[in-house]
Amino acid sequence: MYNLYTHIATNPSRCKRLTCKDTLFTIFNCGLKNKYEDLWSHHNYIVYVVEGRKIWHTAHGSYDLMEGSCVFVRKGACIVEQFFDTEFCFFLFFIPDAFICETLATKSTPIQSTGRAHEPIMPLADSVSIHAFFQSMLPYFDEKCQPDPALLELKFKELILTLADNTANRELLGYFCSLLEEPQSVPLQLIMEANYCYNLKLEEFASLCARSLSAFKRDFVRIYKTAPGKWLLEKRLNHARHLLANRGRTVGEASFECGFENAAHFSRTFRQRFGMAPTSVKQRLLV
Template sequence: MVSKNKYEDLWSHHNYIVYVVEGRKIWHTAHGAYDLREGSCVFVRKGACIVEQFFDTEFCFFLFFIPDAFICETLNAKSTPIRSTVRKHEPVMPLANSIAIHTFFQSMLPYVEEECQPDPALLELKFKELILTVADNTANQELLAYFCSLLEEPQSVSLQLIMEANYCYNLKLEEFAALCARSLSGFKRDFKSIYQTTPGKWLLEKRLTHAQHLLANRGKTVGETSFECGFENATHFSRAFRQRFGIAPAFVRQRLLV
């Protein structure tokens, strides 16, 4: 059985940047795991993930939530346009270590340690400074690719990217709609137009296919698979899996172990 204390679902309808001052956590996505320790800095795309926690040390970090619209506004005001040599971007993107990025977070310490709240105008400037700092580093090609997609890609492509990156998390349709910057009715309408099916049917098929892969190739338990594929509980998952594939998920795992 997966411990909800050790593993925690986390989702945000805004992108965010994490800079680790002390401690360790692992961000798990459908595309891989990202082990964050002291000095790690990553950009996490809006959406969901599973965070693995370690309780033998404190976890101290900076966390900046940054909406797509704010990123685009900042980049559009940039004197030189951004470019990227790659077109791919994962849900979690490590940022290149540089003196500029470490200096930026050191400059934030006085605002954290002081009791008075900084002026909102000053915070807005600091957020813009952070975006421009990472955008000016050509080593951040994957992040630059994501920034380019925000500036160039139509909303239909954005919806597909969000769904493909987040289908395995236990999010409600209202939360998927929020991630896609749409009302629930607008999300359902646009989804049907793109995929020719309903979000519920598409999500169930994607989750079950992913579950089959985890059981057959990764040796995951039924409980772990249920949790990592976005099902409410193992009973619901087992019933849906048997209906789809005609076999209990436990038997798929047993075949791998034989």
């Protein structure tokens, strides 16, 4: 599993890009080789599809993105399914929580909380203004010199304010409100429940939770009354048993979807925890 933000930021030859502070705006022609790619990002990001198709798979559902699709992806992990019959070209706009809060603080009319739950991926309402914004960015990529960072910062803030002004983006507005209410911290439980089934290291979970590793471990034990490694293993095994018994997954599929490195390790750990092989779960539970 790799960090999408770091992967793009450290490989400038792969795509055209514009940068401003910790934000990174790119036109990215995807050249992934595998049918499925595990990836994560410690920043939220917006995807606007110019051409092609990919499916973002999360623990809460799958999102089929095609030409014209525009979504807000909360920081965290996912599995991206690739289709090789056409090139996939898209805009990526990474937005740290602090940048969102800084931008929304300048808004004349405060946004109102919608009270809606925040899914890992939030489809954004289709509008003339959002399409026009991405079209307006194209000339900057054709310039020989990087535009002034102050200009780029204004453009990036324009995108946030454009989305915040559209009341049809109810779920996103609810998420923005939650950031404003707790701008200095990330709810640890929300991050863990949304990402436990991915093969992330503890250091990566700590980064998602905006904490040092030691602070993450300390806060985790305070909230869950157990060590993060033990909690993650238990959650993954229980989720795997559910997939095998109720979703018809194979051992390999359940292993992959629950963040285990390989099926052999998964089978061994599963047997130690439940006293039976994964292949026998469905029959045992149906009896």
